[in-house]
Amino acid sequence: MRLDYLTIFPDFFAPLELSLPGKAAASGLLDFAVHDLRDWTHDRHRKVDDTPYGGGAGMVMKPEPWGEAFDQLLAPGATVIFTTPSGEPFDQRLAEELATRERLVFACGRYEGIDQRVIDHAREIAEVREISLGDYVLNGGEVAALAITEAVVRLLPGFMGNAESLVEESHAQGGLLEYPVYTKPPLWRGHEVPAVLRSGDHGKVAAWRHEQAVRRTAERRPDLLAPSVLDDGTPIVRAT
Numbered sequence: 001m002r003l004d005y006l007t008i009f010p011d012f013f014a015p016l017e018l019s020l021p022g023k024a025a026a027s028g029l030l031d032f033a034v035h036d037l038r039d040w041t042h043d044r045h046r047k048v049d050d051t052p053y054g055g056g057a058g059m060v061m062k063p064e065p066w067g068e069a070f071d072q073l074l075a076p077g078a079t080v081i082f083t084t085p086s087g088e089p090f091d092q093r094l095a096e097e098l099a100t101r102e103r104l105v106f107a108c109g110r111y112e113g114i115d116q117r118v119i120d121h122a123r124e125i126a127e128v129r130e131i132s133l134g135d136y137v138l139n140g141g142e143v144a145a146l147a148i149t150e151a152v153v154r155l156l157p158g159f160m161g162n163a164e165s166l167v168e169e170s171h172a173q174g175g176l177l178e179y180p181v182y183t184k185p186p187l188w189r190g191h192e193v194p195a196v197l198r199s200g201d202h203g204k205v206a207a208w209r210h211e212q213a214v215r216r217t218a219e220r221r222p223d224l225l226a227p228s229v230l231d232d233g234t235p236i237v238r239a240t
């Protein structure tokens with residue numbers, strides 16, 4: 001998989017040098033490049049933003065630098081990801097879908113956003129996904145791009161040392177939250193490890209873990225348990 005990042009803060013992605021296992025990058029499993037959007041400006045001030053048509057506070061990112069950057073980066077088969085509060089919600093299912101792509105180009109917006117024509121133009125030449133990390137506003141799309149990168153890359157074959165742990169993870173096991181986990185010592189500051197986990201009875205351990213996952217999900221994320229459609233397929237719309 002090839003990953004490209006377009007940003008006015010390229011240093012934001014320095015952690016990728018640390019976090020993406022060196023062997024993976026070296027073994028050709030993964031290749032990435034960070035690009036400074038200002039490299040596609042031609043004025044003395046390397047201007048990337050301007051005032052919004054229609055007025056209003058803040059600045060909007062100009063279309064020209066993005067267009068020239070895309071001309072260079074959007075090889076056939078690329079998927080462009082705009083990280084934005086107005087995007088589709090990112091979840092494990094979407095991570096699994098993105099992990100099937102050959103090339104992801106992250107377009108990290110700043111200010112009040114990117115001129116809409118950039119997204120409209122990108123849709124004419126590539127697969128485009130507008131993705132939100134959550135219902136909050138960040139100053140830029142870089143943090144979301146890093147989070148999405150980590151969730152996707154760890155799903156690629158050969159990345160997780162112990163592929164078995166991927167299978168067991170929550171949001172993959174029928175959408176239940178993860179059960180509580182324990183390790184040595186058996187007693188710590190007056191807290192004991194649940195006896196069942198030390199019983200050696202794998203059946204009982206599995207049952208206990210499932211029960212804990214269901215209980216935790218019911219307490220913290222009842223929305224994950226509630227059906228979204230009626231038996232006849234009619235979508236259930238919940239009053240918020």
Ligand SMILES: COc1cc(COC(=O)c2cn[nH]c2)cc(-c2cccnc2)c1
Nearest residue numbers: 084085109113132133134137138140141
């Ligand atoms: C303040 O307005 C914004 C902020 C951001 C930064 O990203 C987030 O805040 C975010 C991302 N996932 N959850 C929140 C991006 C855009 C934007 C980007 C592209 C096209 N259009 C708009 C706009």
